[in-house]
Amino acid sequence: MDNPLTRKLSSFTDFSEEDTRRLNDLCRNTDSYISGSDLIMEGDRPDSVFFLLEGWAYRYKFLPDGNRQIVAYLIPGDLCDIHIFILKQMDHSIGLLSDAKVAAIPKVDMLEILDSHPRIAQALLWATLVDEAVLREWIVNMGQRDAFSKLAHLFCEMCFRMRQVGLVHANQFDLPLTQEQLGDTVGLTKVHVNRVLQRMRRESLISLSGKTLVIHDIERLEKIGEFDSTYLHLERRPSLSSQSNY
Amino acid sequence: MDNPLTRKLSSFTDFSEEDTRRLNDLCRNTDSYISGSDLIMEGDRPDSVFFLLEGWAYRYKFLPDGNRQIVAYLIPGDLCDIHIFILKQMDHSIGLLSDAKVAAIPKVDMLEILDSHPRIAQALLWATLVDEAVLREWIVNMGQRDAFSKLAHLFCEMCFRMRQVGLVHANQFDLPLTQEQLGDTVGLTKVHVNRVLQRMRRESLISLSGKTLVIHDIERLEKIGEFDSTYLHLERRPSLSSQSNY
DNA sequence: CGCCGCCTTGAACTGTATCAAGCAAAGTGG
DNA sequence: CCACTTTGCTTGATACAGTTCAAGGCGGCG
CATH class of the missing domain: 2.60.120.10 (Jelly Rolls)
Incomplete structure (x- = not known):
């Protein structure tokens, strides 16, 4: 279930x-x-x-x-x-x-x-549209933000997405990524990722060790990453009746 | 028609x-x-x-x-x-x-x-999937390439797309963008875009003036931008029969 | 004509890459 | 169960691609 x-x-x-x-x-x-x-x-x-x-x-x-x-x-x-x-x-x-x-x-x-099952079809379509919106937001992230903000944004996004499927508890969730993979995500070297993470820890924003990320201050992290979750389209649409499955 | x-x-x-x-x-x-x-x-x-x-x-x-x-x-x-x-x-x-x-x-x-019109529906779906592939390629472009390659890649992509709709003649096509807009596309400042364009002109790769881009050496430009058009999915699929419109 | 958007150029600065080395933890094989 | 290797993390020194700031030029347009 x-x-x-x-x-x-x-x-x-x-x-x-x-x-x-x-x-x-x-x-x-x-x-x-x-x-x-x-x-x-x-x-x-x-x-x-x-x-x-x-x-x-x-x-x-x-x-x-x-x-x-x-x-x-x-x-x-x-x-x-x-x-x-x-x-x-x-x-x-x-x-x-x-x-x-x-x-x-x-x-x-x-x-x-x-x-x-038109309702399922519609929901799946919604999911792919959200994926597309995420791609656009990643482009914004890579194009306009510095290293610190880039990683902050990424962490916020993953937190919201993981929460949506019930995998966040007390602002803590699995993040099975190496620092190098983080770098390959936002276009930074692993060395620089390392330094940014240290700064985040120093500023009590996060803890990241093993494969677990804890976000201590999500509000501040959102501000730093200029994170605005609307692109994830988490809110229900006002009305779903009279919709085709496209 | x-x-x-x-x-x-x-x-x-x-x-x-x-x-x-x-x-x-x-x-x-x-x-x-x-x-x-x-x-x-x-x-x-x-x-x-x-x-x-x-x-x-x-x-x-x-x-x-x-x-x-x-x-x-x-x-x-x-x-x-x-x-x-x-x-x-x-x-x-x-x-x-x-x-x-x-x-x-x-x-x-x-x-x-x-x-x-299932065939139209399918074609439109194809178009949106290509759009998504383009987004992914842009992420690659922003994350992994330097300024010179970024712009080379962008120019190649636009050349292929414009050609697809018959708007390229003799490797020349409309590109109604300011240097600042080019910068906002690939995450560079207009100043740096300017310098990169000058280098491209100096190396006889392109001419860009007014709103017209001429690509003098597309092979070299593709190599510089590591451009590989497969993500545009321009080739026909082998068989289209027995496909649903999803 | 005079303004405004766009392009160009130069000089100084900086965020991030690069290179290189050391260290700790977790596997792996004998 | 211990040596050995591998993988990931950390740190420091140096280099440079791209930014920032600032000013000038040029062409089109009201």
């Missing part, structure tokens, strides 16, 4: 009994993967949609010079490309940052659900 | 007579806007989908300090958020970079087409 997909999508709409049952069915058959493995590689043409139930994953691209850029994080409740079957091939890879539990939903099942 | 939407979407699929006619109908009623005006503002909840027929537009966000980040360019053939009616409000604004001709497609018409 209490699965992260249902939980996440519920912040967009209320599901019928039937909807909820269908969503839970989807998550019945799961596979376990170990940290560090890749779910999908650039160039692949997957025939299932992967849906993350436990653990963290990330989208990334490699560059000719061996550098890597992380372009998104996936946390429990997130889907890897609902409509991947439209494009010819993946233009990026998806790797796992922790051991993970994943449900692979065959294309046909996916299509059937999208057809027969 | 020869309208940029049809032309763009044709690079994804072949339309039937009926599809083409419907697409052309959409572009029958157009509005003209002048350069500098805003099509949609952050916070709006538009009830039409705007579709750009002539001219350039851009998505942008303002920051508390007054800085601006450009998060996308829209060129003829591009749509502003097909499914905007899913989200509660716009999380960014869309402004015009030149005088423009725009078709406003009422929500109901949009929904009707999506329902009754």
Whole structure:
């Protein structure tokens, strides 16, 4: 019942009994993967949609010079490309940052659900639109903020997203990233990330050790990162009636 | 007939007579806007989908300090958020970079087409997935490349996109941007953009004056920008049969 | 004509990268 | 269970890409 997909999508709409049952069915058959493995590689043409139930994953691209850029994080409740079957091939890879539990939903099942459960279809569409909004906000982050603000913003975003799926307790949550990966996310070197983190600790903003982040002063962190959560579209829309599933 | 939407979407699929006619109908009623005006503002909840027929537009966000980040360019053939009616409000604004001709497609018409013309629906979905891929590539651009490569990459991307809609002739096309706007796109100051452009001119890579960009050596520019067009998904998929419209 | 937006140039400054080394914790294999 | 390796974190010194500030020029437009 209490699965992260249902939980996440519920912040967009209320599901019928039937909807909820269908969503839970989807998550019945799961596979376990170990940290560090890749779910999908650039160039692949997957025939299932992967849906993350436990653990963290990330989208990334490699560059000719061996550098890597992380372009998104996936946390429990997130889907890897609902409509991947439209494009010819993946233009990026998806790797796992922790051991993970994943449900692979065959294309046909996916299509059937999208057809027969408009409310679910709409909620999934909402989720992909939010993903897009997150990409835009990352561009803002990389283009306009200094190192300190960049990381502050990232931490705020992950806190909000993790909270949405019930994985934050007392402003504390899993963040299974190395400092180098943080750097590859916001376009900094690991050395500089290290120094920024130290400053954050010194200023009693956060604690980060092992794979756990504790945010001590979220208001201040939001201010520093110029974080405004509206782009996450967490609030319910006023009315959902009379909406097509597109 | 020869309208940029049809032309763009044709690079994804072949339309039937009926599809083409419907697409052309959409572009029958157009509005003209002048350069500098805003099509949609952050916070709006538009009830039409705007579709750009002539001219350039851009998505942008303002920051508390007054800085601006450009998060996308829209060129003829591009749509502003097909499914905007899913989200509660716009999380960014869309402004015009030149005088423009725009078709406003009422929500109901949009929904009707999506329902009754699966091939069009699929093509539009393809277009939004490409938009998303472009966002990811921009993140890579901002995170991993130096000023010279950033601008080289941007110019290559715009050249490919403009070519797709038939607006490039002899490697020359409209680029109605100030140096400051270029800077707001890739996260540089206008001063530095200026110096980079001068270097590009000195090295006979481009000419840029007025609002026209000429690329003299696209191969070299691609190499400098590490540009690889696969993320634009310009190639046809092998088979389009037996696909749902999702 | 005179103003204003945009481009250009120069000089000084700084945030972040680079390079290099050391250290601690966690695996790994014998 | 201990040596060994690996991986991630930390620190310092130095270098430079890109910023900031400031001023001048030029072309288009009211």
